[in-house]
Amino acid sequence: MNWNLTEADIDRITLGAGVLGTGGGGNPWLGALMAKAQLAEGRRLRVIGLEDLAPDAQVMALAGIGAPTVGVERMVEGSESARLIRVMEQHLGHRIDALIADEIGGSNAIAPMIAAARLGLPVVDADGMGRAFPEVQMTTFFINGHVAHPSGLTDFEGNTLIVTEARSPEMLERLLRAGTVAMGSAAYFTTAPMTGAFVRRHAVPGTLRLAHRIGDAVLAARAAKDDPVAAICGAMGASVLLRGKVTDVERRTEGGFLRAVLTLGGLDADRGRTVRLTVQNEYLAAWEDGRPLALTPDLICMVDSETGRPIGSEEVRYGLRVALLTAPAHPHLKTEAAKRVVGPEAFGLRAP
Template sequence: MGENLTLEGLRDLAEGAAVLGTGGGGDPYIGRLLVERQLRAGRQVTIIPVDELPDDALVLPSAMMGAPTVFVERPPSGQGNVAALRALEKHLGRTAAATMPIECGGLNSMMPLLLGAQLGLPVIDADGMGRAFPELQMETFAVYGVPGSPMSIASDHGDVAIIDARDDNVRMERLARVMTVEMGGAAYICDYPMDAATVRRTAVPGTLGLAERIGAALRQARARHDDPFEALTATLSGTIYSHGLVLFRGKVVDIDRRTVAGFARGQVTLASLDDPGDRMVITFQNEHLVARRDGEVVAIVPDLICTLNTDTGAPVTTEALAYGQRLTVYAISTPEIMRTPAALDCFGPAAFGLGEPYVPVERLAARSAAGT
């Protein structure tokens, strides 16, 4: 059965999705306010399991595209959301039965909720990344054979276009990235049109529901003055994200962040409060990609590397990182659907130009504990 999202549930979901967004996906606060406005106006957001839809129902995933830093400087209005979906419906000659996130992180967990409220469309409790990634071809949909094209792209200024790169999802990303830059660095998209049967086969299930539970666990831990990281680990236990662990606690002592070709790129350095010589460096491209402690890899994409406020457990996105922040670096293992050879070819370390191989975070932690 579907769930109508409450204001409290929305706030929990936004915070939990920012945790799963591993530093990226855009600022959830901006998107949350857009959805809150819809709920306060009497509209509803209904989140459903994909099993509620017939096999042939059309699903149009929706998102925003661009560098997260742009969304902070120029918050989206939410108007291009509807234009993008309507353009793709017109191109396909079909009407969408539902929308869903392409990624479960930050702002992009909110945009399908906004679209659902605006149009009365249900939102499927699943996504195509199980976290956030910076490029459109980095989807479980793509890994398991779904073309991203045709896709639609729209701006807040009324620009609308259709991109059809046929089966070439990498070219689709490149074309859309150029258009996003021309649209001011941020754009609304609908891509990977597919039927519900294909969503069931290719999506990471239950991520919106999990995000809401994570946000609720952190909120309740703060209210009880409990350890938020213990609450987060307990919430992840028994889910498809089975391993959660603290990697490092420290203070931000250096931040190098640039907006380049539509991405926020750079690295952040943290120093331990107990031993300033003990340092962790996290490299990011919109999202955190690899964490190295004293030069040794302790977590690497596609596993999740989360920067969380040490006192509250609140997620801190890449565009919000700042000198002097006291952060806890927390790692989460990805679901098995994201660890297959085909998945790693699409969004493993080599896809980002990293020279290190993928080693699951729980195995890296075991090696560290064993002193090897």
């Protein structure tokens, strides 16, 4: 596969990545603006398949890190992530052959494309989550033993650090998170390079295509005056948990994360039902009458019930009319090893 993205592709991927972001992953519309700016400057946004990766290819994962409430408000010029890759190459003493999304959710579907376009590299149609998760160690890469260093972190002013040794992926998360907070709660990070063979074995495959398919379904449904919510469900194998409106928002930014408890009240067929969501950047659990309706690692997505527009955890507000969806996580996130890192216990989830 050698897929050069068009503006139309970016629109679809952005929409789909917003849905797959499960509330987090960074504002996707900003990512779309940045990606289109790359095309306008004559650069290519080239996607290759997992099957195109040579076993010894050097692949680096890249993502934004920070609280989404902050990310939205920061100016992004787009060159900082490319510079970070160059700094890492210099530190490593070798070149990188391809980039991959750490998470397909939100702007993090696009983030590696911006850097890759500037560096003339392809991005791989895959990612380390098949969705978004709030913490650095929560990827199929780390779950399957990827080394925690060297990892790089940079902000929009050029402040940059390299973690040359982290004793565990959790320690890497602590160091990168602390650096991100010091940088003003918005930054880009990259983890250590992986071989093509490792990525082919452990990445969640085809997630750029999946995001594109979801976005395409939404746009087609809108054009045909069909229900975009049903279109999303069809495109990603999701089901509707509730249609209703937001009746309460309890939200704070703490330690570099957005944390919240959201309450949705059912409308129409769902009138009288109340669903509460536990949020750490992402929608991690949906509860009804104190019992879980859906739990991480399965996807919980919120979209505008009229338009299918994905709604990030930072923009949820009282009165929004929404559909709450769930879809099963990829089998890579359902292993015993994965459960310890991204399962409900890993987050200490309890009914709010």
